[in-house]
Amino acid sequence: MSEDQSQSGKSQYTMQNPVTQYPQPPFPQQPQGAPGTVHEMQPKPDHGETTYRGSGRLAGRKALITGGDSGIGRAVAIAYAREGADVAINYLPDEEEDAREVIRLIEAAGRKAVALPGDITQEAFCLQLVQDAVAQLGGLDILVNNAGKQTAEKSLDEITTEQFDQTFKTNVYALFWITKAALPHLPPGAAIINSTSVEAYQPSPLLFDYAQTKAAIMAATHSLAKQLAEKGIRVNGVAPGPVWTPLQPTGGQPQEKIEQFGGQTPLGRPGQPAELAPVYVFLASQEASYVTGEVYGVAGGMGRT
Numbered sequence: 001m002s003e004d005q006s007q008s009g010k011s012q013y014t015m016q017n018p019v020t021q022y023p024q025p026p027f028p029q030q031p032q033g034a035p036g037t038v039h040e041m042q043p044k045p046d047h048g049e050t051t052y053r054g055s056g057r058l059a060g061r062k063a064l065i066t067g068g069d070s071g072i073g074r075a076v077a078i079a080y081a082r083e084g085a086d087v088a089i090n091y092l093p094d095e096e097e098d099a100r101e102v103i104r105l106i107e108a109a110g111r112k113a114v115a116l117p118g119d120i121t122q123e124a125f126c127l128q129l130v131q132d133a134v135a136q137l138g139g140l141d142i143l144v145n146n147a148g149k150q151t152a153e154k155s156l157d158e159i160t161t162e163q164f165d166q167t168f169k170t171n172v173y174a175l176f177w178i179t180k181a182a183l184p185h186l187p188p189g190a191a192i193i194n195s196t197s198v199e200a201y202q203p204s205p206l207l208f209d210y211a212q213t214k215a216a217i218m219a220a221t222h223s224l225a226k227q228l229a230e231k232g233i234r235v236n237g238v239a240p241g242p243v244w245t246p247l248q249p250t251g252g253q254p255q256e257k258i259e260q261f262g263g264q265t266p267l268g269r270p271g272q273p274a275e276l277a278p279v280y281v282f283l284a285s286q287e288a289s290y291v292t293g294e295v296y297g298v299a300g301g302m303g304r305t
């Protein structure tokens with residue numbers, strides 16, 4: 001629960017005006033180096049730590065979430081654990097502090113937590129990651145390809161080949177390597193969920209390389225859903241709008257854009273990670289048995305509208 005919410009006694013389960021439910025711009029400029037930490041964010045993001053209520057929707061499931069230390073991945077890890085899943089999270093070694101908190105929260109939900117730090121731009125690590133997740137969870141039936149790299153640049157001149165390569169390696173190649181390695185382990189009923197973005201539909205001039213990777217993830221989701229349907233494996237995506245996570249103040253946006261972050265959406269504010277988690281829960285659960293090849297928007301009114 002955010003401070004605003006705890007003061008008002010409201011949670012995400014209380015009917016209220018979504019416009020004023022969470023902090024609205026302006027926000028302070030707050031540069032930090034990538035990959036960043038949730039602790040330097042002002043105001044603090046809400047990942048559902050004190051509020052998310054599970055109801056057994058993922059009882060006994062085994063999930064691997066990339067980028068599970070912070071932001072959307074953290075909110076999904078908390079929700080999955082409270083829904084009854086054992087959860088492995090991947091993150092960069094620099095993010096150990098954020099990751100430890102998530103591990104504690106998963107364990108506090110009474111579930112097994114597995115910490116698997118490492119750099120997913122390396123194919124060999126991606127293969128090892130899946131092997132370790134399968135070994136330590138005792139199988140795998142939910143894969144959330146959520147890690148991402150976003151670096152805003154004003155012009156094409158400023159995008160180096162190295163940056164272009166790193167953005168594609170993190171967002172596109174890793175999804176390919178991890179998913180390919182996971183497939184032999186996924187039973188019928190398993191679910192793959194990919195974090196794409198409204199950038200796939202409405203690319204920003206500042207996000208030339210990132211927007212392309214998110215469009216690639218959308219196509220990958222549609223293609224793989226058709227390919228894996230006969231195996232009984234569902235594949236869906238989530239397309240967030242602006243969400244209050246470390247991705248943005250660590251170079252994902254210029255600092256002047258952080259001040260008004262989310263203000264361009266019809267709801268007039270950024271989403272909080274806690275507002276994304278229920279969609280990832282639904283898509284992973286058996287309740288979504290007839291849902292595959294879809295991309296769900298959670299974007300405050302932006303996206304395909």
Ligand code: NAD
Nearest residue numbers: 067070071072091119120146147148197240242243245247
């Ligand atoms: P975040 O910074 O909290 O999470 C991104 C995570 O990616 C990091 O925590 C890090 O662990 C991981 N990561 C990055 N490079 C990595 C590497 N080389 N190896 C291993 N892990 C690596 O930010 P977030 O916003 O929660 O991002 C999660 C996903 O949501 C991303 O795919 C992002 O593109 C997507 N998304 C975010 C927004 C937004 O506004 N925040 C909007 C649309 C889509």
Ligand code: MG
Nearest residue numbers: 035069070095
């Ligand atoms: Mg992080």
